[in-house]
Amino acid sequence: MALIDTDLSFDPRDPYFPVPGAAGVEWALQVFTTTNGYGIDAERAHVREGDRVHVHADRYARLGQQVQVEAGEADVEVTRAAGVLEWSITVRHDEPIKAVKLLLRGLPPEQLRAGWWTPNTGRGWAHGVNGQRFQLEYPGSDWATPWVAAGDEPNGLVLSVRDPLVRRKILHVHQPPYAPGPIAELVHVPSATARSTTCRVPSIRLRLGTTGHSADADLDEHMSFVEGSQNLVPWSSRPDVPDWLRRTALVVTLHGQHWTGYVFNTFAQMAEALRFVARHIDPSRVLAYLPGWEGRYYYAYPRYRPGEDLGGAAGFAALAQTARQLGVRLMPMYGGHGANVIEYPAWERAALRNDTNRYVELLNRPDWDSDRVGEGDQVFLNPGEPDFRAHLVESISAMVRDFGVDAAFLDTLGYWFNDPRYEVIDGYRRLADELHHRHPGLVLATEGWWDALTAIFPLSQQWFGADRDLRKPRVLTRYGRTTGHLAEGTPGPGSTGVHERGFLRRPPDVAREAHIPVVGIADDTLPAHAEEVAAICRWAREHAPE
Structure with a gap:
């Protein structure tokens, strides 16, 4: 109840x-x-x-x-x-x-x-x-x-x-x-x-x-x-917002590998999708968002290296080179909390605890394989715990160092937990500060937004299912920008790709202040629905910020 x-x-x-x-x-x-x-x-x-x-x-x-x-x-x-x-x-x-x-x-x-x-x-x-x-x-x-x-x-x-x-x-x-x-x-x-x-x-x-x-x-x-x-700074003067982000007109979600191992796009196919998009909108105004790039989505968390089934390090390097040549920016996705206990043996030190510190909070256990039972080895960890935060910092830094990615998306950090050992908001701030110290131009984004969170993350995915036509939009637009949620369906039947929502029809594009439109690319999107993708790109081009 x-x-x-x-x-x-x-x-x-x-x-x-x-x-x-x-x-x-x-x-x-x-x-x-x-x-x-x-x-x-x-x-x-x-x-x-x-x-x-x-x-x-x-x-x-x-x-x-x-x-x-x-x-x-x-x-x-x-x-x-x-x-x-x-x-x-x-x-x-x-x-x-x-x-x-x-x-x-x-x-x-x-x-x-x-x-x-x-x-x-x-x-x-x-x-x-x-x-x-x-x-x-x-x-x-x-x-x-x-x-x-x-x-x-x-x-x-x-x-x-x-x-x-x-x-x-x-x-x-x-x-x-x-x-x-x-x-x-x-x-x-x-x-x-x-x-x-x-x-x-x-x-x-x-x-x-x-x-x-x-x-x-x-x-x-x-x-x-x-x-x-x-320390909430207006968008116009934020030091963590580079010029390319201010000009971004479209986010392209390139779905990688599902939890089950099903591959929507290899790195080579992602590169081809970016070439297609670049024919319909200025690619320097495109941010490519990569969920499931690390291999089996959520299953591989928090081990963050290019997935072998998608092309491995060499394939990702080729994708990054294509993006640079086109002018597209790359934003891999990381689990801000999520971890597979098999992949991260130290999980118990970082697991979110209940407010009396008597037990581990077991959260967010989707049914990834459709047996109608939530998976058993997924836990939520607290970035306030120093070792897990250091792991995230090192994982993101390695991708910046090795492949020159421009941004990092940290999933689920919009959720707040009252962990008695470590303040989650303090962990988020420390995580951002350490990454910005190492990589001053790196853009950080997350899922969801609220006042103090927007002070840390200038870009967020709008909460899934939340109305974008806000009663008083200045509480967002003065400080940050949002884009569509990962679960927004792709053109055609509406596959949600690596997400657990299955199929959802993509909502129609409506111009909203401070909201960057998104288009998702799954396995059949370009082969079967290329013209719809092209039309979305053209719409985004016409409604791009000045």
Whole structure:
């Protein structure tokens, strides 16, 4: 059962407290350790009201208020200034704190009925319309920065978190049977690497009665904060974006070898595909993306050398020479997390761990061979672990040194994990820094994007299945560029090549700001669908950036 469908089967009976200058809006607090959940003990909550509300509680109660627990204290101050309500929350508990939840009720009902949207929500779409339950998680595909609005733009509200660190945020909106109206829950999850008996929640801000102008201004203030805290640099002045990437008009996905060993294209066939593409678009504006170049896709991870069945080192060298002669840039694909335990015996040192460090998180086990059972030897590793990160750095550096590749794509790094041993975002930053130190002109790309991740990777594949017509595209376009996902089907029947999705019809090309079109080449693409590939190249040429 999905986490969004799990809930308490009883009323937690939390005491609610007033919000200054916002009649009808109330808040409550819940604190979670690794062993239980707690609310403020209603009998021991001391409230001071005025132009600000301060609540101090020196005792907790288990959820439901049946059992009081002398385990710590909570201090919450709510202030109002310039139309913004701000919560400052500090909690202490005898046990390490896993999460802190702020609950809001009494928010304007007409705005909640209209639904909630984030900057990267698709235009004309909203979450939770007419009271439907929903959940957003930052960082992730639905919530690219912890800023969210409810209601139509001329009349709405804005809820945001000003956190200088990358930590999980969850927004869950529902109306349980015991509640008189909808409850908006905003959960802060501290990093497991720094879990403590004290938690200071970053500033939570609520702006009621917004107009389109004031909501946009609030978003701009939020992104200014993110720029400062995450070193997020505008695309126009990023030092990790060479001129050729600014001019790139088309990504050509050259599928190599499937997990099963099936070969879509040898290196010689890839070179021929690039020659074909070069007849229909300026090849200096083409980036060739190579998944499955290392041999059996995902099976060979993290052993990254040219696959023998595709032509080996000599075949890859010939491909690289053809690309250089044409002016095409090459971007091999690497697993940012993935590894086959057979190929990487040291996997246990680097495997992602659960937040209490008690077991390995077994993640992402596709059914590669269609026996309808996920494969058993695939694990996810943490680039924050020094040896695995060094392995990735050396593997990528070897391809730059030996073949002169121009870019490296690191799969799955858009996913965030709360590993208590190594911060994943710190691992991503160190990985990028070490590669840029060795190879200043190397472009780094990844799957998915969110605010702090875009500060590290200027190019990403748009999340699979996510809408490209963003409500507030500047949260992406000001800083980075995206291209189509690996699983976008190739021309014709829509083979997804080395990916596990099978066949998916290729979506029609629509010009989107900061989105680079993609065309995939599988085994039958050019023999059977050459004219469609040529038409895509011409379309990309016509819509190329200046």
